[in-house]
Amino acid sequence: MVGISSDAGRISSVKRAMEGYGIDVLVCRNPENVLFLSGYWPLTGWSLVVVPLDGDPALIIPRSELDYARESWIKNMYTYEAESLEHIWNPYRFIAGILEGLDLPKGIRVGCELSMETVATGSIAGEVSYACTPTFDLLRDIFKAVLVDATPLISKLRMVKSNHEIERIKIASKIASIAIEKLLGIVRDGLKESELAALAESIVYSEGVGFEGKVKRARGFAFVMSGGSTSRAWYPFNISSDRRIMRGDPILLEFNVCADGYWVDVTRTWILGRPTKEQEDIFYILMEAQESVYKYENPGVKACDVDRVARKVIGVRGYDRFFPHRLGHGVGLRLHEEPIIHPLSSIIIEKGMIHTVEPGIYTDRYGLRLEDVVLVLGKGVENLFPGYKFLSLGE
Amino acid sequence: MVGISSDAGRISSVKRAMEGYGIDVLVCRNPENVLFLSGYWPLTGWSLVVVPLDGDPALIIPRSELDYARESWIKNMYTYEAESLEHIWNPYRFIAGILEGLDLPKGIRVGCELSMETVATGSIAGEVSYACTPTFDLLRDIFKAVLVDATPLISKLRMVKSNHEIERIKIASKIASIAIEKLLGIVRDGLKESELAALAESIVYSEGVGFEGKVKRARGFAFVMSGGSTSRAWYPFNISSDRRIMRGDPILLEFNVCADGYWVDVTRTWILGRPTKEQEDIFYILMEAQESVYKYENPGVKACDVDRVARKVIGVRGYDRFFPHRLGHGVGLRLHEEPIIHPLSSIIIEKGMIHTVEPGIYTDRYGLRLEDVVLVLGKGVENLFPGYKFLSLGE
Numbered sequence: 001m002v003g004i005s006s007d008a009g010r011i012s013s014v015k016r017a018m019e020g021y022g023i024d025v026l027v028c029r030n031p032e033n034v035l036f037l038s039g040y041w042p043l044t045g046w047s048l049v050v051v052p053l054d055g056d057p058a059l060i061i062p063r064s065e066l067d068y069a070r071e072s073w074i075k076n077m078y079t080y081e082a083e084s085l086e087h088i089w090n091p092y093r094f095i096a097g098i099l100e101g102l103d104l105p106k107g108i109r110v111g112c113e114l115s116m117e118t119v120a121t122g123s124i125a126g127e128v129s130y131a132c133t134p135t136f137d138l139l140r141d142i143f144k145a146v147l148v149d150a151t152p153l154i155s156k157l158r159m160v161k162s163n164h165e166i167e168r169i170k171i172a173s174k175i176a177s178i179a180i181e182k183l184l185g186i187v188r189d190g191l192k193e194s195e196l197a198a199l200a201e202s203i204v205y206s207e208g209v210g211f212e213g214k215v216k217r218a219r220g221f222a223f224v225m226s227g228g229s230t231s232r233a234w235y236p237f238n239i240s241s242d243r244r245i246m247r248g249d250p251i252l253l254e255f256n257v258c259a260d261g262y263w264v265d266v267t268r269t270w271i272l273g274r275p276t277k278e279q280e281d282i283f284y285i286l287m288e289a290q291e292s293v294y295k296y297e298n299p300g301v302k303a304c305d306v307d308r309v310a311r312k313v314i315g316v317r318g319y320d321r322f323f324p325h326r327l328g329h330g331v332g333l334r335l336h337e338e339p340i341i342h343p344l345s346s347i348i349i350e351k352g353m354i355h356t357v358e359p360g361i362y363t364d365r366y367g368l369r370l371e372d373v374v375l376v377l378g379k380g381v382e383n384l385f386p387g388y389k390f391l392s393l394g395e
Numbered sequence: 396m397v398g399i400s401s402d403a404g405r406i407s408s409v410k411r412a413m414e415g416y417g418i419d420v421l422v423c424r425n426p427e428n429v430l431f432l433s434g435y436w437p438l439t440g441w442s443l444v445v446v447p448l449d450g451d452p453a454l455i456i457p458r459s460e461l462d463y464a465r466e467s468w469i470k471n472m473y474t475y476e477a478e479s480l481e482h483i484w485n486p487y488r489f490i491a492g493i494l495e496g497l498d499l500p501k502g503i504r505v506g507c508e509l510s511m512e513t514v515a516t517g518s519i520a521g522e523v524s525y526a527c528t529p530t531f532d533l534l535r536d537i538f539k540a541v542l543v544d545a546t547p548l549i550s551k552l553r554m555v556k557s558n559h560e561i562e563r564i565k566i567a568s569k570i571a572s573i574a575i576e577k578l579l580g581i582v583r584d585g586l587k588e589s590e591l592a593a594l595a596e597s598i599v600y601s602e603g604v605g606f607e608g609k610v611k612r613a614r615g616f617a618f619v620m621s622g623g624s625t626s627r628a629w630y631p632f633n634i635s636s637d638r639r640i641m642r643g644d645p646i647l648l649e650f651n652v653c654a655d656g657y658w659v660d661v662t663r664t665w666i667l668g669r670p671t672k673e674q675e676d677i678f679y680i681l682m683e684a685q686e687s688v689y690k691y692e693n694p695g696v697k698a699c700d701v702d703r704v705a706r707k708v709i710g711v712r713g714y715d716r717f718f719p720h721r722l723g724h725g726v727g728l729r730l731h732e733e734p735i736i737h738p739l740s741s742i743i744i745e746k747g748m749i750h751t752v753e754p755g756i757y758t759d760r761y762g763l764r765l766e767d768v769v770l771v772l773g774k775g776v777e778n779l780f781p782g783y784k785f786l787s788l789g790e
Contacts, residue, residue, distance in 0.1 A: 043633065045513070064630045085719065088739050118440070118524040121516045124633040126616040126651040126658070126730045128516060132527055133509040133544070149528070194613075198600035205593035210637025217634070218589075221521040235459045238438065238519040239612070242605025256521040263521070324480065335521045344483050 007039055007164035008073040011057050014157065018053050021153050023111035025104055026051040027139055029131040030113050032120045032261065032333045033154055040072035041261030045122050045129025046082065046091050049074065052104055060098050092138055099142050110139050111150030120263065120334040123217040159330060159338045160352040166375060168262040169332050169354060173373060173384040175211055175218060176257040176264050179203040187393050189247045189272060193224040197240040204257055211259065221256040230367040234325050234360055247273045250366045256335050265331045265356050266385050267371030270393045279368065282319070282361045283391045286370045289313040289359040294374065297381045303345035310359050311343070319361045328356035331373060351378050402434055402559035403468040406452050409552065413448050416548050418506035420499055421446040422534055424526040425508050427515045427656065427728045428549055435467035436656030440517050440524030441477065441486050444469065447499055455493050487533055494537050505534050506545030515658065515729040518612040554725060554733045555747040561770060563657040564727050564749060568768060568779040570606055570613060571652040571659050574598040582788050584642045584667060588619040588635040599652055606654065616651040625762040629720050629755055642668040645761045651730050660726045660751050661780050662766030665788045674763065677714070677756045678786045681765045684708040684754040689769065692776045698740035705754050706738070714756045723751035726768060746773050
């Protein structure tokens with residue numbers, strides 16, 4: 001694994017934010033926040049990052065994850081073994097012992113993930129561990145602490161991506177782009193939605209692991225809706241059925257790709273065969289809506305205005321009531337994060353933000369959506385999915 | 396979707412347990428517990444099941460999941476829309492409003508998932524939502540409640556599977572078995588670990604969705620270790636690298652399969668080509684260790700004795716120090732749940748429990764593991780992965 005930058009300056013910006021929130025020690029456990037604070041993406045969700053306002057940060061990790069944690073810019077590392085043949089699984093007593101040994105002051109204000117109720121899956125994907133009452137109680141006891149919800153602090157910091165994060169998120173977008181391009185040659189009638197989705201995921205796993213010598217763990221989550229069900233693609237999202245794709249079908253691919261804990265979220269819509277005039281119109285309206293954003297968006301504009309610009313393009317063509325959802329959301333350390341690009345979002349766009357731009361038009365017969373991911377630059381934005389968008393496939 | 400039984404009797408057994416724990420109203424939100432209590436597997440993790448000791452249970456769900464929630468045996472259903480163009484995402488106020496409207500008594504003891512710090516991923520897989528402080532605070536406020544940790548109650552009830560659950564878990568094991576059988580013909584030298592794992596997952600998605608007309612959502616999580624890295628397969632588990640499999644390699648496939656929220660966990664180990672005498676010996680010791688369990692295990696025995704029986708087989712061959720982990724764990728509504736089959740586990744085995752049996756021997760050059768899933772019957776156990784285990788492939 002080579003050629004990857006680090007983010008060692010992260011800790012000092014976190015400390016500045018802690019001062020603002022009156023937090024003496026920050027302790028995070030949710031995998032995406034451990035990644036954010038340490039550069040190491042936990043496997044199981046039983047790793048903690050401890051950031052004291054005065055002093056060096058520390059990592060507390062299961063010994064089995066040591067090889068992964070070595071990638072961190074935090075070098076002060078404590079390992080524990082939650083289970084052995086001599087004791088049944090109990091991480092808490094070991095974590096407590098290590099926290100005690102850190103010799104931090106008591107009677108302090110400890111920031112933790114009190115109100116974080118959504119978490120990105122870890123790399124074992126099937127299950128994920130997170131901080132809840134036992135962890136909070138343990139922190140309260142050990143530090144004789146008042147707990148402070150650090151979720152807003154973390155969310156706010158996470159909104160603006162560092163160069164390191166941008167580099168890593170671009171790797172995920174490259175993997176996703178390669179998979180989409182391969183799919184273009186694979187889509188055909190007779191394929192089941194679930195088959196096409198499985199192929200997309202399979203390409204990410206096969207080619208993403210080891211990608212350019214920079215990625216250890218990669219995984220795609222793909223969902224395909226086709227035919228009439230695309231008209232509901234904004235509603236019960238992320239579903240693939242066993243329906244077989246037919247010629248003339250709209251095909252909507254919702255594609256979430258994760259490389260070492262960094263995420264992108266992209267949607268492509270194709271017509272298998274010749275599109276109708278209406279489908280063509282809608283497709284180009286969506287493209288135009290996206291383009292209008294790429295022209296408009298800059299640091300300093302409001303997120304609600306970014307939404308408005310795209311919505312206006314759709315509205316003047318008479319389709320506004322068929323675009324019932326927000327324009328986008330932040331993405332990077334999780335699939336959905338701040339900033340939300342919504343008609344009522346008061347967030348000011350900043351350089352380094354990364355978010356989706358996903359206008360959709362859903363008639364009662366079918367729906368089309370296009371979703372790119374943009375990075376806000378010092379001036380303008382960069383589209384992380386710049387590839388030409390095809391409407392018609394298999395013609 | 397046809398031919399699936401229901402579990403409408405679940406609520407009365409839950410109510411009996413609630414009496415034992417002094418819980419007046421049980422409110423669960425974590426997807427696997429919503430599935431357990433209602434038979435409906437949420438997509439996003441923003442659905443709640445409310446079970447009052449006196450009165451009918453209710454489901455509170457995002458409107459977008461209505462089609463899925465209709466599968467529930469709970470017919471008392473309240474929907475909400477967490478976001479629209481007129482309001483930014485905020486599920487709490489809607490959930491609070493619905494809870495208020497349920498007209499339940501105040502000053503009561505409300506059971507909730509206070510200490511559940513691991514959760515199975517939902518069907519969108521990339522992220523999952525769960526109950527944490529905001530939900531707990533909301534319950535405390537609305538019901539002027541004392542909160543009681545219902546996690547032990549739920550874990551205990553979940554340990555013993557209903558006929559409905561057994562039927563569903565067997566569907567997952569069937570899908571996993573079909574995928575494993577297909578892989579037998581695919582494994583060859585030159586394949587990357589990540590490619591083989593991707594193929595396994597791909598089969599589950601392609602063929603699992605719609606399987607026998609009974610499955611809506613299916614997903615596999617597969618991990619392949621090969622060659623020398625198998626010697627550490629018990630340690631940083633669930634990893635695939637981009638290493639290419641070579642002839643003579645041991646190949647270890649760790650395979651987690653989920654069908655509509657019901658899980659199995661299975662491991663197969665193969666040698667590509669001709670195994671050494673030592674590898675053959677170890678493989679048959681592992682088989683014998685498993686068989687010894689299948690002969691011994693019955694309702695009424697202790698989990699620690701189930702572990703001991705297998706460990707003894709391995710010990711008499713001199714390999715005990717190469718088997719450093721517990722024999723197994725419960726599986727069904729999550730990948731890892733109770734009962735833990737560990738040398739120190741005091742749990743008494745009961746009819747209806749489902750757990751893995753996964754002896755492994757890890758030398759310093761390679762490791763082999765075999766993992767089946769057994770269902771405890773009135774007498775003896777049923778292996779959900781009864782297929783013949785191959786050691787040598789591609790000869």
